[in-house]
Structure formats: C-alpha cells, structure tokens
Amino acid sequence: MRSLAKKYGPLFHLKLGEVDLMVITSPQLAAESMKTHDVNFAARPQFLSRKIILYNSDLVFASYGKHWSQLRKICTVELFSNKRVKFLKSIMQEEGHNLVEKIRLADGSPVNVTEMLFAVANTTITRAAFGKEFAHQERFLSTIKETFKYLSGFNLADLFPSLNFLGDISGLKSKLDRVHRVLDVILNEIFQEHERKNANEDGATKEEDIVDILLRLHKAGDNDVPITMDSVKGVILDLFLGGTETTAATMDWAMAELIRHPEVMRKAQLEVRRAMNGRAKIEEDDINNLPYLNMVIKETLRLRTPAPFLVPRHSTETVELGGYTIPAGSRMVINVWAIMREQNGWDDAERFLPERFENNQFEFMGTNYQYIPFGGGRRVCPGINYAMSSMQNVLANLLYHFDWKLPGGQNPKELEMKEVSGLSLTRKSDLFLIATPHN
Numbered sequence: 001m002r003s004l005a006k007k008y009g010p011l012f013h014l015k016l017g018e019v020d021l022m023v024i025t026s027p028q029l030a031a032e033s034m035k036t037h038d039v040n041f042a043a044r045p046q047f048l049s050r051k052i053i054l055y056n057s058d059l060v061f062a063s064y065g066k067h068w069s070q071l072r073k074i075c076t077v078e079l080f081s082n083k084r085v086k087f088l089k090s091i092m093q094e095e096g097h098n099l100v101e102k103i104r105l106a107d108g109s110p111v112n113v114t115e116m117l118f119a120v121a122n123t124t125i126t127r128a129a130f131g132k133e134f135a136h137q138e139r140f141l142s143t144i145k146e147t148f149k150y151l152s153g154f155n156l157a158d159l160f161p162s163l164n165f166l167g168d169i170s171g172l173k174s175k176l177d178r179v180h181r182v183l184d185v186i187l188n189e190i191f192q193e194h195e196r197k198n199a200n201e202d203g204a205t206k207e208e209d210i211v212d213i214l215l216r217l218h219k220a221g222d223n224d225v226p227i228t229m230d231s232v233k234g235v236i237l238d239l240f241l242g243g244t245e246t247t248a249a250t251m252d253w254a255m256a257e258l259i260r261h262p263e264v265m266r267k268a269q270l271e272v273r274r275a276m277n278g279r280a281k282i283e284e285d286d287i288n289n290l291p292y293l294n295m296v297i298k299e300t301l302r303l304r305t306p307a308p309f310l311v312p313r314h315s316t317e318t319v320e321l322g323g324y325t326i327p328a329g330s331r332m333v334i335n336v337w338a339i340m341r342e343q344n345g346w347d348d349a350e351r352f353l354p355e356r357f358e359n360n361q362f363e364f365m366g367t368n369y370q371y372i373p374f375g376g377g378r379r380v381c382p383g384i385n386y387a388m389s390s391m392q393n394v395l396a397n398l399l400y401h402f403d404w405k406l407p408g409g410q411n412p413k414e415l416e417m418k419e420v421s422g423l424s425l426t427r428k429s430d431l432f433l434i435a436t437p438h439n
Ligand code: HEM
Pocket: 059, 060, 061, 062, 072, 075, 238, 239, 240, 242, 243, 244, 246, 247, 250, 306, 307, 310, 311, 312, 373, 374, 375, 376, 377, 378, 379, 380, 381, 382, 383, 384, 386, 387
C-alpha cells in the first residue's frame, strides 16, 4: 500500500470486488477526513462477520447514529470512567505481579514472551469484564482468537456484498455461525452466573465488573436507545477484539525492539529501578513516574503500530477530498503505518528512537495527524487510557524484575522482525527470551 501511494499519490482508489476502497497516506488528508469531514466518515462498512459474530449490535462496527452514540457514552462514562480506572488498575497490578511469578518459574530457560503477553492481556480483560476466571475460559479465548481472522473485511463475501450466496458457498457463513454459537453459549452461562451471584449477594457492596454494569443498564431500560442483550454481548466481545491483541502485540514489539537496542533497554531499566528504589511491588504512582518508558511505548506505537489501517470508515455522502470526489458508499482506510514512517515527517523515520518523543508534542487524541495510532475524530479509540496503563504496568514489571537476552547467544541485531497482518499487525514468529531475575 505504501508503494502504491508512492506511485499514485496520497489518495488512491482500489476497486476490490464491488468495493470502492479509498486509501489515504498523508497527515493532511487524514486530518481532512477525520476533522473537516468527520461526520461524513464516522460510519463503518458493514461486514458479514459483524452481523453474525457481533450480533449486528456492537460498538466498533456500529453505523454512525443513535445506537453508536449510546454505546460510546456507556464506554466512556461507565466502563472506562475515572472512577472505574482505580479498580481496573488494581487488576492490572495483580496480573503484572502474577506474570513476574510465572516468569520466575521458568528458572533461566527460554520463555515464550509473545504467548505470555497475549495471556496477560486476555486475563486482565477477562477479570475486568467477568470478574474472575470462569469455566470454559480457554475455549472462550481461543474462539475469540479465531474470530480475529474473520473481521478484517478482506474475504470474498465482504468484497461482493450484493452476492449474498458467497457467504454460503465460500464456507465463511458456516464458520461464523459455529464461532457465534460457541461464544453465545458461554456468554449466556456467564450472565446466568452473574444473576445468581447478584441475587445471593443482595445489597452487598462489591465492585461491579463490566457484565454487572451492562446488565444493570439493560434492566434499567431508561436509556435513549434501549440496551438490548445483543448490544451487551456485542460490546463485551468488542472489548476482547479491540483490547487484547492490540495491547499484547504492542508490548511484544516493544520487547523485541528493546532487545535489539540494548542502550534503550538499559535506560528504561535504570529509570524503573531508580524509581522503585528496591521496593518489591510496582504501584500505580510508580507507573505515573516513568516518562522514558512512556516514550518507548509511543515509539513502538509509531514504528510497529498494531492497527496499520486504523478501522475502516464508510463515506455516508459524496464529498470532495484532496481535490477528488469521493462517492457516497466508498470505504476509506488511512495507512497510518506509512504515515508514521514518512521520511518527510520524521527524522530517521525507520529508526527506533524513543527520544524523539522527549518534547512531548505528540499526544494520542488525534490532534496531530502525523501520529494517530489510536485513530482520530469522533471514532477515536475509547480504550487509550486502559491500553496505556496496562502496557506501562506490564512492561515496567518486566524491566524492573528481569534482565533479558536472546537464547543461544543469538545476535540481537539479527532478531527476525517480520510482520504478519490479521486484525492487528503482529510478529510473524514468537519472541523467545531468557529472563534473569534482577532482585
Ligand atoms: C495499543 C492498543 C490499542 C490500539 C493501537 C487501538 C487502536 C484503535 C483504533 C485505530 C481504533 C479505530 C479508530 C478510528 O476509527 O479512528 C480503535 C477503536 C476502538 N477501540 Fe482501540 N486500540 C487499542 C486498545 C483498545 C482497548 C484496550 C480497548 C478496550 C478495552 C479498545 C476499544 C476500542 C473500541 C470499542 C473502539 C471502537 C470505537 C468506535 O468505533 O467508536 N481499544 N482502537
């Protein structure tokens, strides 16, 4: 896509089946589409996978309108509000601590860092959403993982949306139906268990998990748009789909870049070890006091962004963009992977250099369109604070408690860094490292 942009310019049109895909590859056009024409491009294209797996009722792929705005409000006001952040951070801290204990058990043999980071991202969201581990957790998480590959929108049925039968003959529909049935049964069991528990705990004051909150809103029925059980299920699945692979992949890339850049690793370790001053457990205040680690994460999100095309948008009306007419109904993606590596915009763009964020002129809220790993405009990622806190917490623990090296005396400069694109951009091969306890 970057090569095509070099040849055809920062806005080009691909005809993929019946779909008109507009690809944007410049900060100026990203700003035009997400600021000047934000409302027009605030819709999402509709995929078969969303209709089946996400109950046609989730937030990430919701059409722009009242239903979206209601779910979005719930997400920011109820699920990730400042009040809730304290509770979520306590879960993150416990899970960070559990991860350290698990790595200690490896006792010097190589650990699969990729797998562990995916596990910690999953367990943290699971606890935030469901309160604790539950029966069939493994089946649920592996089915969620399977759904990642169906949601990219690049399968035949989504490229020829008018040909309904393609979903059937390509076998996609039956796969989606199977995945949907598994997830639905497990979600229903989780809800029943919550209902039972809440009835028994009559009046007791306990911290609500995400299921409790959504069920309460569903029952209250006093929202502008009713929160149906399908929306409750859709939003829960969104949190897993939007919040696990993205954070896990970013942390995985960060560890790989730190191994390849020992001077950056040393600097980040020194920062957290100085801040901790020998204390055993990393607390919330320690995390807020690690500006260099923050720069490492920002640089990872620039160079190894997990959402290279953001999430696709859909043009509601015909508009002018960059001197071209974009017809209503076009699909639009922004190649942020390329924008965040543009030689014109970034010094030494291909180099991993956290210091470039020292002056802090790049924030995440999508106001500087040269740096938009979380998207921008009204559909900007609502999970930024959750994502940053959980990544800071896990990475601080890894850097504080262990020194890291590649197994078998491998040269860090030769570490394979191939990317593979699914729902998120992940490492092609798992990262194996040896951890030596620091204290
Ligand atoms: C490194 C971590 C993450 C990255 C890079 C990321 C990136 C993104 C991007 C690019 C979008 C689309 C924005 C747009 O269309 O302009 C998005 C949307 C979204 N993200 Fe994230 N995300 C991350 C973590 C999370 C987490 C932890 C959650 C929740 C637990 C989350 C929940 C969502 C939701 C619900 C949306 C849909 C918002 C809407 O359509 O209104 N994300 N994210």
